[in-house]
Amino acid sequence: MNKTIILEKRPVGKPQLSDFKFTDTELPQIGANEVLLKTSLVSVDPYLRGRMSDAKSYSAPFQLQKPISSGIVAEVMESNNAAYTKGDYVSGLLEWKEFQKSEGKRLLKVDAAKAPLSAYLGVLGMTGLTAYLGLTEIGKPKKGETLVVSGAAGAVGSVVGQIGKLLGCRVVGIAGTDEKAEMLKAKYGFDAAINYTTTSNMIEAIATACPDGVDVYFDNVGGEITDGVLANINQLARIIICGSISVYNETSVPMGPRVETTLIKNSALMQGFIVSNYAAKFPEAIIQLSSWLQAGKLTYSETIIDGFDQIPQAFIGLFEGQNNGKMIVKI
Numbered sequence: 431m432n433k434t435i436i437l438e439k440r441p442v443g444k445p446q447l448s449d450f451k452f453t454d455t456e457l458p459q460i461g462a463n464e465v466l467l468k469t470s471l472v473s474v475d476p477y478l479r480g481r482m483s484d485a486k487s488y489s490a491p492f493q494l495q496k497p498i499s500s501g502i503v504a505e506v507m508e509s510n511n512a513a514y515t516k517g518d519y520v521s522g523l524l525e526w527k528e529f530q531k532s533e534g535k536r537l538l539k540v541d542a543a544k545a546p547l548s549a550y551l552g553v554l555g556m557t558g559l560t561a562y563l564g565l566t567e568i569g570k571p572k573k574g575e576t577l578v579v580s581g582a583a584g585a586v587g588s589v590v591g592q593i594g595k596l597l598g599c600r601v602v603g604i605a606g607t608d609e610k611a612e613m614l615k616a617k618y619g620f621d622a623a624i625n626y627t628t629t630s631n632m633i634e635a636i637a638t639a640c641p642d643g644v645d646v647y648f649d650n651v652g653g654e655i656t657d658g659v660l661a662n663i664n665q666l667a668r669i670i671i672c673g674s675i676s677v678y679n680e681t682s683v684p685m686g687p688r689v690e691t692t693l694i695k696n697s698a699l700m701q702g703f704i705v706s707n708y709a710a711k712f713p714e715a716i717i718q719l720s721s722w723l724q725a726g727k728l729t730y731s732e733t734i735i736d737g738f739d740q741i742p743q744a745f746i747g748l749f750e751g752q753n754n755g756k757m758i759v760k761i
Contacts, residue, residue: 432457433738435526437492441482444749449482450498450742458531466508467530469738470519472759473501473551474745475585476675488704497525501556503540503547504530514539521550528738528761545723552585552756553730556705558719560672561589561648563708566597568670568701569646573598576640578659579620581650583610585730585756586672588618590648592728595619599646602639604655606751613754617729632658643667652676657687663696671702675749731755 431454438451460466477489478500484491492498502524506514511534514520520537524530540550552558564586571577577594581587582603591614594601603614603623611623622639629635636644636658643664649656652674663669677684693700708715722728733753735744741759748757 431455433528434497435741436497437482437494439494440484441479445479445482445742445746447742447746452739455527457529460508460510460531463511463533464531465506465511465514465534467504467520467524467532468507469502469504469524469526469528469530469761471503471548471551472526472738472741472761473555474741474748474757474759475500475556476673476748478745479749497527499523499525501551503550519547521555526741544720548732548734548756548758548760549723549730551758552732553589553723553728554716554719557585557756558589559708559712559715560705561586562593562715562719563705563711564670564672564703565590565593565646565648567708567711568699568703569648569668571597571599571646574600575645576600576602576642576664577646577648578602578604578636578640578644579648579650580604580652580655580659581673581675582614582620582623583731583754584650585753587648587650588614588731588755589728591618591620593722594646596722596727600640600642602636604651610754613731617731626655633661636662646670648672650675653684653686660687660689660692663692663698665696665698667696667698669698669700671700733757735759737761 434453436451439449441449480487481489481492503521506518519540521540522537577599579587579590583605591601591603601620603620604626605611606627608625611625614620614623624635644662645664647659647669649671650673653676731754738761744759
């Protein structure tokens, strides 16, 4: 039988295991121009929480009683498609199933000889593209500027900080434990790091870590952390809104400081984005990321959980800070 994970009910607040359900289906049989895929690695990401809601967003919500989907690396087990042969590995947006068939469209062949397969879900996948394109297209960092990254120990944030250093910025990261804060400096080369859970006054903490103010802010978190950063921005600052994990599970809209006056006073830009806005730039971005990775200028962390049955728990773990870097489930 073929295990599948469906969305049993829409989460209220933080997702629970009861929001997911395992079902068994027959193994798929492939037809003309189709391939049979066996799931190898599954990416779980905070943005999936938004698709579990039925609120209007940039992506259609997941349907109840239907499979959830995310970034997956899979092995080609059988092929009736000339573009793929048995043993190939591919990545794509696929369903949470042990086995599935595909017509081969929107699949990207990946090469384990060039990088670990998991990297194609992280630094060489949507994670790396989000970091690179969000920072360079909106943040436009200049040598000598100060870049602050929230959620800095996460998959996107850790890459953003490294790219910032490569581009000549002073980089300050914000994370949730002392261990993660130390990792930002020791492993990723951040100049300073702040543990938000032990910080009573974020405005003062940012001011201390950024004596020359903040020129570029890459925001993965939102909430009070962002309030503290905004109080320290410079003239012509650029604020990149990539995520807002601090409020994803809220059941009402939280109220914070009004940002309009701060933006006006500083002639600052605040822009949200999704990585597909820059799809035309994916090829050149992957070339640059690959070059840095192969030259040893980029590194990454992964939290790998074993077992198809662990996918829902791994996803929930994102909201409990259980990941260093990219959260991946290995099948």
